[in-house]
Amino acid sequence: MNIAYQGEHLLPGQLGQFFIVLAFGSALFSTISYYFAATSTNKLDTSWLWMGRIGYFLNSISVVGIGTCLFYIIYSNLFEYHYAWEHSSRTLPVYYIISSFWEGQEGSFWLWGFWQAVLGNILIWKAKSWEKPVLTIVALAQTFLASMLLGVDIFGARIGSSPFILLRQALQAPIFSRPEYLSFIKDGNGLNPLLQNYWMVIHPPTLFLGFASMIVPFAYAIAGLWMKRYKEWVQPAISYSLFAVMVLGTGVVMGSLWAYESLNFGGFWAWDPVENAALIPWLTLIGAVHVLIVYKNTGHAYFTATFLTLISFILVLYASFLTRSGILGDTSVHAFTDLGMFWHLVVDVAVFFVIAVTLVILRWKELPISKKEEETYSREFWMFVGAVFLALSCLQLIVVTSIPVWNAMFKTHIAPPTNPVTLYNVFQAGFAVVVTLLAGITQFLKYKKTDATRFFITTGIYFVFSALITGLVVYITGVYHLRFVFVLVMFGATYSLLANTKVLTDAFKGKIKLAGSAVAHIGFGLMMVGALISAGTSKVISQNDTGLDYGVDFAKGNNPRENIMLYKNEPVKMGDYMVTYFADSTKGPNHYFKVDYKRLDANGKITEEFVLKPNSQSNPKMGLVSSPDTKHYLFHDLYTHVSMAPAEDFQTGEDAGHGQENDDANYNPPTTHEIKVGDTIPYRDGSIILVSLNKEAHVQNIPLSANDVAVGAELKIISHGNTYNAEPVFMVKNGSVFDFSRKVDDAGLKLRLSKIIPEKDKVEITVYDQPESKKPYIVMRAIEFPYINFLWTGTIIMIIGFLLSIFRRNKELKSV
Amino acid sequence: MKKSSIFGIVVIAIAIAVIISTYGSSSTYGSFTEAKQTQSDLHVIGYLDKNKELYYDAHKDANYFSFYMKDKKGNESKVVFTGTKPQDFERSEQIVLVGHMSGNEFHASHIQMKCPSKYTQDKVETTEADAKQGSI
Numbered sequence: 044m045n046i047a048y049q050g051e052h053l054l055p056g057q058l059g060q061f062f063i064v065l066a067f068g069s070a071l072f073s074t075i076s077y078y079f080a081a082t083s084t085n086k087l088d089t090s091w092l093w094m095g096r097i098g099y100f101l102n103s104i105s106v107v108g109i110g111t112c113l114f115y116i117i118y119s120n121l122f123e124y125h126y127a128w129e130h131s132s133r134t135l136p137v138y139y140i141i142s143s144f145w146e147g148q149e150g151s152f153w154l155w156g157f158w159q160a161v162l163g164n165i166l167i168w169k170a171k172s173w174e175k176p177v178l179t180i181v182a183l184a185q186t187f188l189a190s191m192l193l194g195v196d197i198f199g200a201r202i203g204s205s206p207f208i209l210l211r212q213a214l215q216a217p218i219f220s221r222p223e224y225l226s227f228i229k230d231g232n233g234l235n236p237l238l239q240n241y242w243m244v245i246h247p248p249t250l251f252l253g254f255a256s257m258i259v260p261f262a263y264a265i266a267g268l269w270m271k272r273y274k275e276w277v278q279p280a281i282s283y284s285l286f287a288v289m290v291l292g293t294g295v296v297m298g299s300l301w302a303y304e305s306l307n308f309g310g311f312w313a314w315d316p317v318e319n320a321a322l323i324p325w326l327t328l329i330g331a332v333h334v335l336i337v338y339k340n341t342g343h344a345y346f347t348a349t350f351l352t353l354i355s356f357i358l359v360l361y362a363s364f365l366t367r368s369g370i371l372g373d374t375s376v377h378a379f380t381d382l383g384m385f386w387h388l389v390v391d392v393a394v395f396f397v398i399a400v401t402l403v404i405l406r407w408k409e410l411p412i413s414k415k416e417e418e419t420y421s422r423e424f425w426m427f428v429g430a431v432f433l434a435l436s437c438l439q440l441i442v443v444t445s446i447p448v449w450n451a452m453f454k455t456h457i458a459p460p461t462n463p464v465t466l467y468n469v470f471q472a473g474f475a476v477v478v479t480l481l482a483g484i485t486q487f488l489k490y491k492k493t494d495a496t497r498f499f500i501t502t503g504i505y506f507v508f509s510a511l512i513t514g515l516v517v518y519i520t521g522v523y524h525l526r527f528v529f530v531l532v533m534f535g536a537t538y539s540l541l542a543n544t545k546v547l548t549d550a551f552k553g554k555i556k557l558a559g560s561a562v563a564h565i566g567f568g569l570m571m572v573g574a575l576i577s578a579g580t581s582k583v584i585s586q587n588d589t590g591l592d593y594g595v596d597f598a599k600g601n602n603p604r605e606n607i608m609l610y611k612n613e614p615v616k617m618g619d620y621m622v623t624y625f626a627d628s629t630k631g632p633n634h635y636f637k638v639d640y641k642r643l644d645a646n647g648k649i650t651e652e653f654v655l656k657p658n659s660q661s662n663p664k665m666g667l668v669s670s671p672d673t674k675h676y677l678f679h680d681l682y683t684h685v686s687m688a689p690a691e692d693f694q695t696g697e698d699a700g701h702g703q704e705n706d707d708a709n710y711n712p713p714t715t716h717e718i719k720v721g722d723t724i725p726y727r728d729g730s731i732i733l734v735s736l737n738k739e740a741h742v743q744n745i746p747l748s749a750n751d752v753a754v755g756a757e758l759k760i761i762s763h764g765n766t767y768n769a770e771p772v773f774m775v776k777n778g779s780v781f782d783f784s785r786k787v788d789d790a791g792l793k794l795r796l797s798k799i800i801p802e803k804d805k806v807e808i809t810v811y812d813q814p815e816s817k818k819p820y821i822v823m824r825a826i827e828f829p830y831i832n833f834l835w836t837g838t839i840i841m842i843i844g845f846l847l848s849i850f851r852r853n854k855e856l857k858s859v
Numbered sequence: 860m861k862k863s864s865i866f867g868i869v870v871i872a873i874a875i876a877v878i879i880s881t882y883g884s885s886s887t888y889g890s891f892t893e894a895k896q897t898q899s900d901l902h903v904i905g906y907l908d909k910n911k912e913l914y915y916d917a918h919k920d921a922n923y924f925s926f927y928m929k930d931k932k933g934n935e936s937k938v939v940f941t942g943t944k945p946q947d948f949e950r951s952e953q954i955v956l957v958g959h960m961s962g963n964e965f966h967a968s969h970i971q972m973k974c975p976s977k978y979t980q981d982k983v984e985t986t987e988a989d990a991k992q993g994s995i
Contacts, residue, residue, distance in 0.1 A: 435877070457882075458885060686942070687921070687944070822943055
């Protein structure tokens with residue numbers, strides 16, 4: 044049955060789908076053409092080469108075309124498309140349309156494909172004699188990426204998932220049998236509020252550029268094996284590997300900075316499978332960079348270099364299988380949901396794995412593996428050891444993160460560790476000790492052979508200095524409370540810092556070539572120091588010991604109590620601070636809770652005062668989503684987030700439209716007080732003083748005649764150090780008695796001037812105070828992260844180091 | 860013995876240690892009955908009993924949340940979590956707890972729950988809550 048649907052814009056989707064098919068076809072065509080170009084023996088025949096190039100250009104144009112169509116659909120709010128409906132909404136600001144563009148799996152595949160297209164074009168331009176074999180591999184990878192977006196049914200199985208699928212095709216609902224269904228779909232789902240953040244605009248492109256650039260060293264390694272140019276591929280692979288680790292490293296740290304600044308899990312790294320998935324290929328490729336350099340300089344470690352380069356890209360594919368196939372299911376909070384591409388992703392990993400393994404086996408006998416052993420006192424040997432340890436640390440990450448994969452493979456039912464964070468930390472720290480120490484020690488070794496005595500003397504001196512500094516740092520920061528392995532990491536990082544600082548000073552004296560690696564190592568050392576101290580000695584300062592007794596069983600557990608209750612305008616002492624939740628403000632969907640921090644010295648004088656504004660979004664679709672606010676100091680951060688706020692807080696307007704009795708129900712039973720001017724009424728949260736009586740009080744909109752009387756009681760309320768004023772009014776008009784109560788919401792009071800007693804020269808004030816349960820409050824958690832700035836500055840320094848190294852290697856590349 | 864062989868053995872030893880430690884530290888999925896028989900922490904999968912009391916009162920204690928959960932075998936236990944009530948807990952379809960039995964209460968250190976997503980139709984969303992700030 045065909046229904047003529049009204050109001051649909053089918054053209055952009057059809058165009059987009061056309062581009063997807065074209066992207067797939069042209070990439071496949073390019074792969075095949077490049078393959079024949081690479082294997083052709085006729086040097087003069089360039090027709091295959093040109094066909095390969097044309098295919099690749101066509102693919103690049105198609106990828107851009109797909110992006111343009113998808114962007115147009117989201118930008119124009121064409122909610123007949125599932126992707127736009129699911130990830131965007133009319134109210135979304137334009138710059139977040141970019142975020143919603145790659146929020147879904149299809150969008151992120153596109154992003155990956157886009158970067159790979161860009162890199163492929165650079166390679167066509169730059170790779171010269173390597174173009175044919177290298178582009179064969181890159182085009183093959185591009186074919187696979189395009190196939191992920193196909194969304195066509197072949198033999199009853201859906202291949203890929205297209206971003207251009209219509210809403211009525213994606214969902215089954217009776218509404219879609221109506222031709223005018225679109226008129227009922229007013230708006231899209233909108234972007235998850237946690238992703239409405241500038242990090243979501245810049246983090247995914249960086250990360251996916253990192254992933255995409257991993258193909259290049261892989262393609263060079265394959266090309267080297269395939270074309271039997273076993274030695275030549277190493278030099279360009281070094282440059283591209285450096286680029287890939289720099290970008291991927293930046294992307295990973297960006298992700299952790301994002302998590303730290305605006306998500307609420309209270310830290311910068313949680314060993315979540317999705318985080319691990321990005322770290323895994325980074326570790327192997329950073330190992331690869333080192334052994335590639337070893338091979339280039341000494342001819343040793345050829346197999347390790349090839350192996351690590353090859354495995355890095357396969358692990359990128361494996362990581363994408365982990366996060367996108369839905370296999371992580373129960374173990375990760377933020378893996379993508381299953382789009383039914385499980386086997387498609389498995390095939391992707393398998394194809395590249397088989398290509399790599401087959402070529403290595405076929406060429407095994409010809410590989411230039413050196414028969415001679417490395418010298419013990421040589422730089423190459425210990426760099427090789429370091430690279431292997433990086434690979435081992437990666438192995439540990441893979442084995443633990445893949446527990447659901449082992450379960451699926453061996454039909455077991457193992458649960459992840461109950462405390463995975465500690466397990467990862469201890470193991471990774473162990474590997475970090477070796478790696479950081481080697482990053483220092485190798486600086487005192489030369490390639491080929493080093494004089495052992497001299498080496499031991501210099502190393503020894505630096506060891507002693509590092510030990511002293513480590514002792515001091517560990518003592519001051521309190522790292523010694525942690526497991527001993529973390530003290531060792533501190534020692535390793537310090538050692539690496541000192542040794543590389545020495546190299547850097549030498550570099551300034553003329554050996555400028557060495558600056559890149561020294562700077563990168565210094566950055567890495569600082570990152571380790573920052574991560575270790577801030578994660579290891581972070582302190583929850585909102586410890587709360589005020590809860591009720593819930594019985595022996597509960598107390599016995601020695602439970603952590605990390606949340607603190609703040610009633611509005613009631614200061615609470617928290618660590619060194621006096622904190623007060625004193626106001627709210629709203630901006631867009633965000634509800635900001637203003638929390639005042641005061642630091643007091645021994646005499647009770649305020650030495651410092653600032654306001655933090657952790658916020659929550661009350662999103663009709665998401666419920667309460669909270670983001671932290673952080674006070675940054677040079678040497679520590681104070682992180683604050685709201686873990687709970689009463690839902691009523693989000694309803695704007697104060698009891699509008701409720702009757703008097705209804706309103707009284709919000710208060711405790713009233714108390715009445717007969718007082719004179721100057722008297723004080725004590726109440727639970729402070730005191731109320733009758734300052735004076737105002738005989739000429741006015742109440743808005745009520746005109747008074749000569750016979751009428753209106754008296755106002757000027758009241759001053761002092762509560763928790765704050766002063767408020769209120770003037771309830773008593774009125775006699777046309778012989779009837781009225782009184783107008785006044786509310787002081789911030790003090791939780793309602794006050795009435797309920798009677799005037801002239802004979803005693805007194806008045807009666809009726810006080811309604813709010814029970815605690817009606818008072819606005821927030822439940823808050825605050826954590827102190829010491830020295831976290833070392834982590835961020837270390838990252839920046841490391842990136843600079845990578846850049847310097849890339850420049851250096853590129854120079855070498857041109858001179859060859 | 861060649862230096863590289865020694866190093867090779869060390870590497871293999873570490874790799875084996877990694878695998879064994881992973882297996883050793885891995886937990887099991889169990890029931891409340893099994894939790895009563897062991898001291899150590901384990902994972903329990905189950906469903907919230909929506910007919911019984913879900914207790915969280917920030918005014919009395921901001922760090923006490925209790926509820927009743929039925930495990931997959933149908934046994935029910937009171938569960939106590941030291942922290943705030945996770946958002947939309949009432950709507951959860953499935954809960955995974957990590958913790959141990961203490962008397963007749965199950966003390967959870969980690970809660971992971973699946974809720975029908977309010978944000979995307981027909982999808983289930985997973986959220987987590989920890990009682991304690993992660994420490995290394």
